[in-house]
Amino acid sequence: MDANEKSTELKPSSRRRFLRQSAALAGLATVGGVRSAHAQKSESRVPDERSFSSFYGVPSHFENNVREIAPNQYPHMLSALTPHQDSVGIITPSALHFLNLRNHDAPPSIDPQQHRLLIHGLVDRPLIYTMDELKRLPAVSRVHFIECRGNTIWPGGNHSGFRTVQETHGKMSCSEWTGVLVSTLLREAGLQKEAKWIIAEGADAGHHVKSIPIEMAMDDFMVAYGQNGEAVRPEQGYPIRMVAPGSVGIFNVKYLRRIKVVDQPYMLAAENTYADARPNLQGKRLWFNFYWQPKSVITRPSGGQRLPSPGFYQITGLAWSGGGVIRKVEVSTDAGKTWKDARLQEPVHSKAFCRFFFDWTWDGQEAVIQSRCTDEQGDVQKSLDEFGELWGYKPGSIDMNRDTGAMVNVIQPWKVDREGRVENALLT
Amino acid sequence: MRYLLNLCMPGLALAMCVGAQAQGPTYKLGRTPTSEEIRAWDIAISPDGKELPPGSGSTEEGIPLFAQKCMRCHGPGGRGGGVAGVFVSPTGPGGAIVTQKGPPNNFPLATTLWDAINRSMPRYQEGSLTASQVYAVTAALLYWNGVIQENDVMDAKSLPKVQMPSRNSFVPLHPDYKKYMDCNPNRLKCLNQGVLAPTEK
Numbered sequence: 001m002d003a004n005e006k007s008t009e010l011k012p013s014s015r016r017r018f019l020r021q022s023a024a025l026a027g028l029a030t031v032g033g034v035r036s037a038h039a040q041k042s043e044s045r046v047p048d049e050r051s052f053s054s055f056y057g058v059p060s061h062f063e064n065n066v067r068e069i070a071p072n073q074y075p076h077m078l079s080a081l082t083p084h085q086d087s088v089g090i091i092t093p094s095a096l097h098f099l100n101l102r103n104h105d106a107p108p109s110i111d112p113q114q115h116r117l118l119i120h121g122l123v124d125r126p127l128i129y130t131m132d133e134l135k136r137l138p139a140v141s142r143v144h145f146i147e148c149r150g151n152t153i154w155p156g157g158n159h160s161g162f163r164t165v166q167e168t169h170g171k172m173s174c175s176e177w178t179g180v181l182v183s184t185l186l187r188e189a190g191l192q193k194e195a196k197w198i199i200a201e202g203a204d205a206g207h208h209v210k211s212i213p214i215e216m217a218m219d220d221f222m223v224a225y226g227q228n229g230e231a232v233r234p235e236q237g238y239p240i241r242m243v244a245p246g247s248v249g250i251f252n253v254k255y256l257r258r259i260k261v262v263d264q265p266y267m268l269a270a271e272n273t274y275a276d277a278r279p280n281l282q283g284k285r286l287w288f289n290f291y292w293q294p295k296s297v298i299t300r301p302s303g304g305q306r307l308p309s310p311g312f313y314q315i316t317g318l319a320w321s322g323g324g325v326i327r328k329v330e331v332s333t334d335a336g337k338t339w340k341d342a343r344l345q346e347p348v349h350s351k352a353f354c355r356f357f358f359d360w361t362w363d364g365q366e367a368v369i370q371s372r373c374t375d376e377q378g379d380v381q382k383s384l385d386e387f388g389e390l391w392g393y394k395p396g397s398i399d400m401n402r403d404t405g406a407m408v409n410v411i412q413p414w415k416v417d418r419e420g421r422v423e424n425a426l427l428t
Numbered sequence: 429m430r431y432l433l434n435l436c437m438p439g440l441a442l443a444m445c446v447g448a449q450a451q452g453p454t455y456k457l458g459r460t461p462t463s464e465e466i467r468a469w470d471i472a473i474s475p476d477g478k479e480l481p482p483g484s485g486s487t488e489e490g491i492p493l494f495a496q497k498c499m500r501c502h503g504p505g506g507r508g509g510g511v512a513g514v515f516v517s518p519t520g521p522g523g524a525i526v527t528q529k530g531p532p533n534n535f536p537l538a539t540t541l542w543d544a545i546n547r548s549m550p551r552y553q554e555g556s557l558t559a560s561q562v563y564a565v566t567a568a569l570l571y572w573n574g575v576i577q578e579n580d581v582m583d584a585k586s587l588p589k590v591q592m593p594s595r596n597s598f599v600p601l602h603p604d605y606k607k608y609m610d611c612n613p614n615r616l617k618c619l620n621q622g623v624l625a626p627t628e629k
């Protein structure tokens with residue numbers, strides 16, 4: 001079938017992907033006998049036994065959309081990247097949410113019956129909550145992205161290992177989070193006059209901790225127990241996590257067990273190490289820089305995919321900003337010479353992924369496609385040169401690495417060659 | 429909500445509005461924690477060190493302890509070679525905590541170092557070090573970096589007073605960052621203003 005061939009063709013053609021698909025087909029053989037892709041019918045009496053469970057369903061065995069281990073990562077970190085190239089809509093399935101884990105650890109196993117949330121410090125009434133009590137409080141459900149501060153960096157100034165949108169943008173995901181607003185909890189406890197910051201701390205072995213300005217926390221931070229219609233996954237902080245809309249990933253403290261209200265930032269490891277080492281700061285580093293700037297990327301067609309023939313393609317991608325709602329996404333298909341507005345999927349949520357669409361007819365010639373977005377504050381996604389200027393790099397000499405690179409929001413160009421192959425054109 | 433707003437219109441009873449804004453408990457869920465419960469979890473160390481526990485440690489205890497508990501990942505004397513971060517410049521004292529850019533080596537406060545060791549080290553045995561052992565390992569790292577003398581003893585009083593060479597390596601210096609970042613440092617038009625202005629550095 002043509003439709004099947006096209007959708008397969010658009011997937012990244014890496015060897016690893018090929019092997020995964022082969023494995024899936026091999027598995028299929030035991031169920032439905034050997035058959036070629038061409039013989040695949042849209043109507044079938046063969047049961048999809050591998051994908052069927054009356055208890056907890058899994059995707060069709062024809063789908064091979066999985067996370068990938070990040071390239072060029074610290075040896076003691078495990079980063080698993082979300083496969084945006086195959087994403088639709090704005091919600092990242094919980095099972096595909098990106099991960100950053102120290103020492104390749106499995107997530108801690110925390111019994112919700114035993115788990116407690118302590119609120120103390122500069123409050124009138126210190127409180128300790130059980131999970132049941134938290135769930136009795138007024139709840140909100142909101143769609144928000146979470147993005148690692150180091151998403152979209154290119155260690156060593158080259159792009160080896162950063163071919164696909166999964167590799168360039170995989171350290172971000174978007175979920176519908178359900179829980180209690182931090183403002184609800186802190187009002188119950190009663191903030192004292194000197195309250196200026198909170199310390200949020202986890203129950204994991206390393207007790208991840210972050211100092212958070214109280215006005216950020218009181219604005220829209222949540223203590224979430226729900227993710228995409230079910231309990232927060234252990235990978236994401238079960239039974240509860242902080243959700244810090246629009247700010248960098250480390251604010252979203254998993255396994256949250258304590259909020260201490262204090263008068264100053266505690267300047268712990270997460271404050272000091274996550275600072276911008278901009279060359280134009282003369283050896284100093286910028287800290288207290290928390291919110292993501294507007295950012296967008298075309299997810300389809302994107303690096304590693306292939307357009308089988310000239311003709312119509314709907315370009316689609318994601319836009320998001322820590323500044324609030326995305327107001328506009330523009331797409332260029334001529335290497336940035338001209339830009340046209342893309343259509344935004346409604347409703348557009350604040351500090352959330354916004355899906356955009358742009359109709360395009362590929363004429364079979366080489367093309368560079370890219371997107372840029374504008375948020376409700378009027379901030380516009382930066383070009384590579386603008387980003388370099390802000391940080392003080394000489395033109396064409398941005399040498400991001402994993403120690404200094406952070407909060408990159410540059411426009412991501414993809415080049416389509418005459419064969420229809422799509423590749424990362426950011427640094428070429 | 430509209431009702432509350434109306435109540436708070438100017439000219440109406442101000443006391444009522446303040447009452448509506450005041451933070452009385454609305455839902456009365458949860459219970460009051462015991463002081464023991466709070467103390468057991470109150471581990472984050474502030475810059476003034478008020479949460480630091482009793483105990484003390486010196487390089488004499490810290491150096492062999494580092495070899496025993498930390499060297500496998502951080503290398504001999506914290507000079508790297510293992511899977512985890514370098515804490516001491518391979519070229520000698522004076523070094524890594526100050527100058528090395530990457531995590532976790534750039535700590536402008538000695539309390540940060542104590543907190544990080546106490547909180548999350550050694551990996552897979554977090555919480556196994558006594559407070560005095562954490563003071564001792566901290567002392568060793570500070571000594572190797574040329575920050576304290578070999579005979580200095582670290583405890584709740586002395587640690588917050590240690591002057592880290594990287595204390596002034598960050599902008600804005602003051603934690604009341606909003607004052608200094610009224611011009612968003614992610615905007616090009618702010619290149620020479622606020623925290624990005626040469627005078628701020």
